[in-house]
Amino acid sequence: MQHLKEYKINFSDFVSQENAKLALVLNAIEPACGGVLITGKKGTGKSTILKAFMDIARFLHLPFVEVPMNVTEEALLGGIDIEETLKQGRRIYQRGLLCRANEGFLVIEDINIFPNDILSLIFEVQSRGENIIEREGIALKEPAKFVILATMNPEEADFSPHFLDRFGMCVIMDEIKEKEKREEIIKLNLQDSKKDDDTGIIKIILRARDFIKKIKVPDEIKEYITELTLKEAILGHRADVFLMYASKAYAVYVEDKEVRREHVDEVAPLVLIHRKRLIENPPTEEQKEDKERERNSEERENKEENEKKNTLSSQFPEQGNSQGRPSSEKEEVFPVGESFNIKRILLKRDRILREAFGKRTKTKIKGRGGRFVRSLIQKRDDIAISATVRAAAPFQSLRGRKDHLIIKEQDLRYKGKERKMRHTVIFLVDGSGSMGVGQRMIATKGAILSLLVDCYQKRDKVAMILFRRDRAEIILPPTSSHELAMKRLNEIPTGGRTPLSAGFLETYKLIKRLALKEPQNRFLIVILTDGKANCSISDKNPYEEVRDLCSILKGYPLIDFIVVDTEKKDKFMRMDLAKKIAEWLGAKYFQIEDLESENLVNIVNLNRCFTGLLNKNSMHNNT
Amino acid sequence: MIFPFTAIVDQEEMKLGLILNVIDPSIGGVLIMGEKGTAKSTAVRALADLLPDIETVKGCRFNCAIEGPFCSDCLEKFQDGGLIEKEKKKMRVVELPLGVTEDRVVGALDIEMAIKKGERHFEPGILADANRNFLYIDEVNLLEDHIVDLLLDSAAMGINTVEREGISFVHPARFILVGTMNPEEGELRPQLLDRFGVCVQVNSLREKDLRVEVLKRRSEFDDDPERFYQKWEIEQQSLAKKIVNAKRNLKNVIISDETLFKVVEITSELDLDGHRADIIMLKAARAYSAYSGKEEITREDIKTVAPFALRHRLKRLPFEDISTETEKLHATLERI
Numbered sequence: 024m025q026h027l028k029e030y031k032i033n034f035s036d037f038v039s040q041e042n043a044k045l046a047l048v049l050n051a052i053e054p055a056c057g058g059v060l061i062t063g064k065k066g067t068g069k070s071t072i073l074k075a076f077m078d079i080a081r082f083l084h085l086p087f088v089e090v091p092m093n094v095t096e097e098a099l100l101g102g103i104d105i106e107e108t109l110k111q112g113r114r115i116y117q118r119g120l121l122c123r124a125n126e127g128f129l130v131i132e133d134i135n136i137f138p139n140d141i142l143s144l145i146f147e148v149q150s151r152g153e154n155i156i157e158r159e160g161i162a163l164k165e166p167a168k169f170v171i172l173a174t175m176n177p178e179e180a181d182f183s184p185h186f187l188d189r190f191g192m193c194v195i196m197d198e199i200k201e202k203e204k205r206e207e208i209i210k211l212n213l214q215d216s217k218k219d220d221d222t223g224i225i226k227i228i229l230r231a232r233d234f235i236k237k238i239k240v241p242d243e244i245k246e247y248i249t250e251l252t253l254k255e256a257i258l259g260h261r262a263d264v265f266l267m268y269a270s271k272a273y274a275v276y277v278e279d280k281e282v283r284r285e286h287v288d289e290v291a292p293l294v295l296i297h298r299k300r301l302i303e304n305p306p307t308e309e310q311k312e313d314k315e316r317e318r319n320s321e322e323r324e325n326k327e328e329n330e331k332k333n334t335l336s337s338q339f340p341e342q343g344n345s346q347g348r349p350s351s352e353k354e355e356v357f358p359v360g361e362s363f364n365i366k367r368i369l370l371k372r373d374r375i376l377r378e379a380f381g382k383r384t385k386t387k388i389k390g391r392g393g394r395f396v397r398s399l400i401q402k403r404d405d406i407a408i409s410a411t412v413r414a415a416a417p418f419q420s421l422r423g424r425k426d427h428l429i430i431k432e433q434d435l436r437y438k439g440k441e442r443k444m445r446h447t448v449i450f451l452v453d454g455s456g457s458m459g460v461g462q463r464m465i466a467t468k469g470a471i472l473s474l475l476v477d478c479y480q481k482r483d484k485v486a487m488i489l490f491r492r493d494r495a496e497i498i499l500p501p502t503s504s505h506e507l508a509m510k511r512l513n514e515i516p517t518g519g520r521t522p523l524s525a526g527f528l529e530t531y532k533l534i535k536r537l538a539l540k541e542p543q544n545r546f547l548i549v550i551l552t553d554g555k556a557n558c559s560i561s562d563k564n565p566y567e568e569v570r571d572l573c574s575i576l577k578g579y580p581l582i583d584f585i586v587v588d589t590e591k592k593d594k595f596m597r598m599d600l601a602k603k604i605a606e607w608l609g610a611k612y613f614q615i616e617d618l619e620s621e622n623l624v625n626i627v628n629l630n631r632c633f634t635g636l637l638n639k640n641s642m643h644n645n646t
Numbered sequence: 647m648i649f650p651f652t653a654i655v656d657q658e659e660m661k662l663g664l665i666l667n668v669i670d671p672s673i674g675g676v677l678i679m680g681e682k683g684t685a686k687s688t689a690v691r692a693l694a695d696l697l698p699d700i701e702t703v704k705g706c707r708f709n710c711a712i713e714g715p716f717c718s719d720c721l722e723k724f725q726d727g728g729l730i731e732k733e734k735k736k737m738r739v740v741e742l743p744l745g746v747t748e749d750r751v752v753g754a755l756d757i758e759m760a761i762k763k764g765e766r767h768f769e770p771g772i773l774a775d776a777n778r779n780f781l782y783i784d785e786v787n788l789l790e791d792h793i794v795d796l797l798l799d800s801a802a803m804g805i806n807t808v809e810r811e812g813i814s815f816v817h818p819a820r821f822i823l824v825g826t827m828n829p830e831e832g833e834l835r836p837q838l839l840d841r842f843g844v845c846v847q848v849n850s851l852r853e854k855d856l857r858v859e860v861l862k863r864r865s866e867f868d869d870d871p872e873r874f875y876q877k878w879e880i881e882q883q884s885l886a887k888k889i890v891n892a893k894r895n896l897k898n899v900i901i902s903d904e905t906l907f908k909v910v911e912i913t914s915e916l917d918l919d920g921h922r923a924d925i926i927m928l929k930a931a932r933a934y935s936a937y938s939g940k941e942e943i944t945r946e947d948i949k950t951v952a953p954f955a956l957r958h959r960l961k962r963l964p965f966e967d968i969s970t971e972t973e974k975l976h977a978t979l980e981r982i
Contacts, residue, residue: 055868108757140744143788147744150687150784155743162750185828188682240865242858249857259683259850263861408755409812427763442792482791 034075034221038207040068043194045273046293047076048224050170050191051083052231053272054126057191057265058171060134060297067196068208069174073130076172082225086127088120088169090145092137097404099144101156101165116163119156121148124169134173135182136540140378145171146189180540181500188258191265192290193297231275240271240282247284251291257298266294354518355459360469363619365477368611370446370547370583377444377543383481384545388440396441403437410436446547446583447484447501447537450474451530453552454491455521458589464517467551467589470615471512474549479505483547486533487511490526492519493558497529501537523556523604524568531576538581546582550610553590554600573607584610587618647871651692652881654685655860656851662934663846663954664693665885667822668737669892670933671778673926674843675823677786677834677958684848686826690739690782693824696886697737698893700778704731707770708817709777715805717817718768739780739824742772744788751796752808753815768815773806776821786825787834794838797823801841843926844951845958892936899932900942908948908982915978916971918959927955949979 037044046059061069080087090099101119108115121129129145131137148154154167171190175182187193199205245267252262269290274282376389389404398410415434422429450471458464478485485508487499499511534546556565576582588601592614605612654661663676678686703710708717712732716724724730742751753771760766772781773796783789800806806819823842827834839845851857867874906928913924928943930951935943953975960971 140788143785144744147784155741185682239869240861242862245858245861245865246854248861249854253852253854253857258681260685260857260860261683263857264864267861267865408757408760412760428760 032071032075032211034072034079035224036211037068037072037075038204038211039199040072040194040196042293043072043196045276045290046192046194047072047172048228048276049269049272049290049293050128050172051076051079051085051228052276053235053268054168054170055191055264055268056170056272057189057261057268058173060187060190060193061172061174061196062177062193063174063196064178064198065176067198069176069196070132072196073132073172073174077130079221079225079228080128082221083228086124086169087130088124088127089130089132090120090137092133094120094141095404096141096144099141100148100154118165119154121145121154121167121169122165125165125167127169129169129171131171131173133175133179134186135175135177135180138378138541139183142186146186149189180536187297188261190297191269192293194293195296227276231272235271235275238271238275238281240267244270244282244284244287247287251287252295255295255299257295262294262298266291269294354516355464356514356516357459357462357464357468359472359513360465360467362469362473362476365473366618368585370545373545373581375543383446383483383547384444385441386444388442395438397439398436399439400436401439403439405438405440407436407438443481444545445481445483446545447486448474448478448547448549449501449530449533450485450487450499451526451548451550451552452487452489452515453521453523453526453589454489454515454517454519455555455557456491456518457521457553457555459517461591463553463589463591464515466615467587468512468515470587470589470618471551472509473618475505475508475512488526488529488533489515490522490529491517493522493525495522495525495529497533501533520558521552521556522558522560522565523552523554524565524572525558525560526550526552527569527572527576528560531572531579534576534579534582538579544581547585548576548582549585549587550601550604550608551587551589552601552604553588554602554604555590555598556600569604570607573604577608584608586610586612588612588614647875648692648695649688649867650875650878650882651689651696652885653863653867653874653878654689654692655863656856657685657689657848659846659954660686660689660848662950663844664689664824665696665889665937666844666930666933666951666954667780667824668693668697668889669937670896670929671822673822673929673933675781675821675825675841677839677842677845678824678826678848679829679845679958680826680848681850682828684850686848687784690780690784690824690826693780694739695882696889697739697780698886698890699734700737702733702735702778704733708774709735709779710818711778715818718815719817737779738775739782740772740776740821742776742781742783742789742793744785744790746772746793748792748796749810751793752800752806752810754810755813766813768808768813770817771806773800773819773821774817777817777819779821780824781821783823783825785827786838787827787829794835798838798841839958840920840922842958844930844954846954847957888937891939892933895939896933896936898941899935901928901932902942905931905943905948908945911982912948912952912956912975912978916956916960916975918956923955923959927952930955945982948982952979 034044034047043059043061046056046061050056050059061072063069077087096102097117097119099120101117101122104115104117129149131145134142148167149169149171152166152168154165156163156165173190199208248263248266248270252266266287270282270287273290274286277286279286370384372385374387376387378389395405395407398407411430411434412428414436415428415430418431418434419429422431452467452471454464458467475485482503484501484503485499485505486497486501487508488495489498490496498515499508502508530548537544537546556569559565559568561568576584584605586601586605586608588599588605590598590601602612604610651661660678660680663678667673667676678690680686700709701712703712703716703720706717706720708719710716710720712730749771751771751773753774754769756767756769800819801821801823804818804820806817808815825834825842851860863874909924909927909931913927927948931943931947934951935941935947938947940947956975957972960975
């Protein structure tokens with residue numbers, strides 16, 4: 024009977040993917056190669072090859088430690104086991120994952136959906152080669168030299184180029200197209216493999232590890248390496264160093280006695296592929312097609328969804344194509360208007376325990392950090408020592424205290440902590456022609472600038488989605504760089520129709536993607552529009568679409584909405600469509616003027632603070 | 647084994663920024679801004695080797711200076727009629743890791759003492775270690791906000807006051823902040839930015855020969871750190887000597903009225919907030935002339951150090967574009 028085996032594929036049996044295999048072997052030979060990042064779509068064998076490699080590592084007696092997605096800082100770095108400590112009356116130290124990986128491999132699967140703060144910690148320790156623990160009253164150092172092996176699926180989330188640079192090598196694993204090979208893979212998964220086991224490769228690695236100490240990289244090769252990196256215009260010197268070690272490892276791997284140019288050429292793609300500047304390679308045809316296909320399928324889905332509810336008749340004036348006046352087709356970039364101090368917008372607190380950071384809304388905190396507000400009986404991560412000691416104090420004579428304090432389970436008190444957190448603020452900006460009328464866009468940009476300053480002060484992450492003409496696009500992916508946001512704001516063009524529903528759809532997709540990475544993230548969506556939707560993504564009425572999307576968005580947890588109405592409120596032309604949208608979303612509704620804080624003191628401060636900025640802006644606009 | 651400071655190829659600006667701070671700690675630290683992989687951290691860790699001795703009160707956990715200010719422990723001792731004894735310690739680079747907790751930074755209740763003896767004792771934190779030493783924060787822009795607040799608080803006062811878990815304790819916390827950051831990864835708060843005396847920039851080397859040299863030295867170091875170290879020993883020692891000499895001569899450097907006038911001219915031209923820029927520019931210029939063995943601050947000295955002191959102070963608002971300001975700075979420097 025045939026049955027599926029579980030990760031029992033031998034490393035050497037692995038079909039194709041020579042690059043990935045080579046990269047792993049080189050790292051086993053020379054840890055200074057700097058680790059491997061395997062990227063590829065789902066189901067291309069990223070994890071499988073690592074699991075297969077694990078057997079080899081085990082055979083070589085190298086530690087092979089996996090970092091689970093839900094890892095805490097404590098588990099990673101090690102720390103003091105407070106409960107044990109209190110029981111035993113002396114410090115009990117727990118070793119962290121990173122120290123256990125010393126001299127071996129640290130495996131991080133799906134590294135791009137790991138929280139960034141955890142990754143910074145890991146890379147910090149790696150760059151230092153030792154783990155310094157400075158927490159809860161302990162300070163000690165332990166060696167932690169490890170090679171990071173990571174996988175990621177670029178479809179899931181982006182990955183910071185800074186982290187990317189820390190990897191010595193990067194391998195792209197794509198599905199294999201040749202039929203015979205695919206057949207082979209299926210067979211491999213079904214049968215018990217009885218072909219050659221890994222002893223061959225292990226022998227090679229062992230011998231190479233021994234031999235590598237004896238060879239040197241000639242100066243001529245070093246020059247060749249720098250020529251290569253200079254030609255590719257690669258930033259920093261890490262690439263040079265990694266490439267040197269990779270070439271060396273490759274030379275011993277192919278049993279050569281010296282490092283030659285061919286060796287460098289052979290491994291250069293592995294080391295350099297992820298360091299090339301992205302600007303220089305536009306997306307290939309294939310990628311474009313992929314994107315196209317993706318968009319089409321999503322639109323289809325959306326249509327289906329919409330068709331189900333296709334009973335609603337609109338209570339709004341039919342706007343359709345008639346709105347597309349020639350004047351609004353013209354594209355214009357308006358300057359940024361005057362900014363002002365934003366009114367304090369209070370958002371609801373929730374009861375989720377999270378690891379937070381920022382300054383907008385207060386939240387309860389789990390793990391380390393935060394302000395210790397009260398001691399609790401409910402179990403939390405940190406023990407409140409003084410409260411525990413106080414709770415134990417009355418019973419000491421009863422418990423027969425001799426030398427040290429007797430603390431029982433029931434005395435334990437925990438730290439309830441609180442901190443403000445940031446939100447991810449998504450600006451959904453209407454860039455349609457109607458926003459250009461009467462220079463509404465100038466005031467709108469001013470409002471966005473003011474909100475951006477507010478976000479900066481509250482340390483929010485910001486993203487910007489612009490919808491105009493026939494589609495919506497993310498003009499600013501979520502970032503903490505408010506500088507960049509400012510730049511993008513300046514560049515926002517106006518003109519074309521109003522695909523409001525496309526904007527909402529894009530927002531929904533973005534939130535879904537972000538929530539995958541940080542499920543406890545709070546979102547604040549700021550919609551700046553006059554609400555005059557006149558372009559739909561399916562063949563339905565644009566307002567029906569908007570309403571459906573609103574109800575979907577509203578049902579998503581942890582989102583707050585603000586609608587800023589940019590319609591000019593004069594007596595004749597007033598539709599208040601944005602207000603309607605605010606109702607659908609359950610959003611807070613403001614007109615631009617209402618956003619301004621009425622606090623006099625604030626205004627005084629603000630004037631002082633912003634005159635410089637405004638002058639600069641106007642200067643900028645004149646030129 | 648740490649990579650020797652003198653063996654770092656080029657990056658003279660970064661090296662100079664660090665050296666000036668060793669010569670005159672009151673410059674108040676250095677922020678190293680640069681791309682990834684440009685030996686930022688390597689340089690700071692290597693610095694430890696070059697640091698001179700400091701005089702402290704004997705047995706003090708907080709490195710209290712002989713002339714004060716003193717910590718609660720020392721004060722208590724003196725009130726009881728204790729004598730001040732001197733002790734020489736080597737200056738250190740104390741690291742503040744990213745994952746640090748609040749109680750480790752400021753210090754906390756000593757758990758062991760509390761449980762064993764039921765006594766309250768203060769256990770010093772990183773700020774205590776850092777007193778009169780270097781406090782090094784790698785990736786300072788990624789540091790948690792509430793930790794930054796704590797640092798700002800003590801950096802401003804030079805004192806760490808602890809009032810928590812029933813302990814109350816005061817000790818001096820005057821440290822030289824050394825931070826590295828890669829601006830691509832996020833901004834630093836202007837308030838913290840201003841705390842760094844000088845700011846230097848590092849870029850990856852573009853010349854082929856220098857890049858090859860980087861590789862050569864690196865592989866030489868990796869192959870046999872000890873031998874590499876010996877090879878650079880002489881240079882290390884001569885630099886250390888130069889620093890000690892400069893430190894000694896620092897107070898003797900003449901500051902003419904003309905110098906003062908030039909400094910003020912630059913800062914007023916640029917319309918900077920506060921006076922810290924003036925003071926630090928002057929101090930840095932003085933340290934630089936002492937380092938280059940001169941008796942008086944010259945125009946060149948000011949020109950060399952002015953960008954260090956001003957670069958990170960040009961921007962006062964979150965979204966300001968500083969390119970015009972930078973041009974202005976260069977123009978002003980050319981003129982004086």
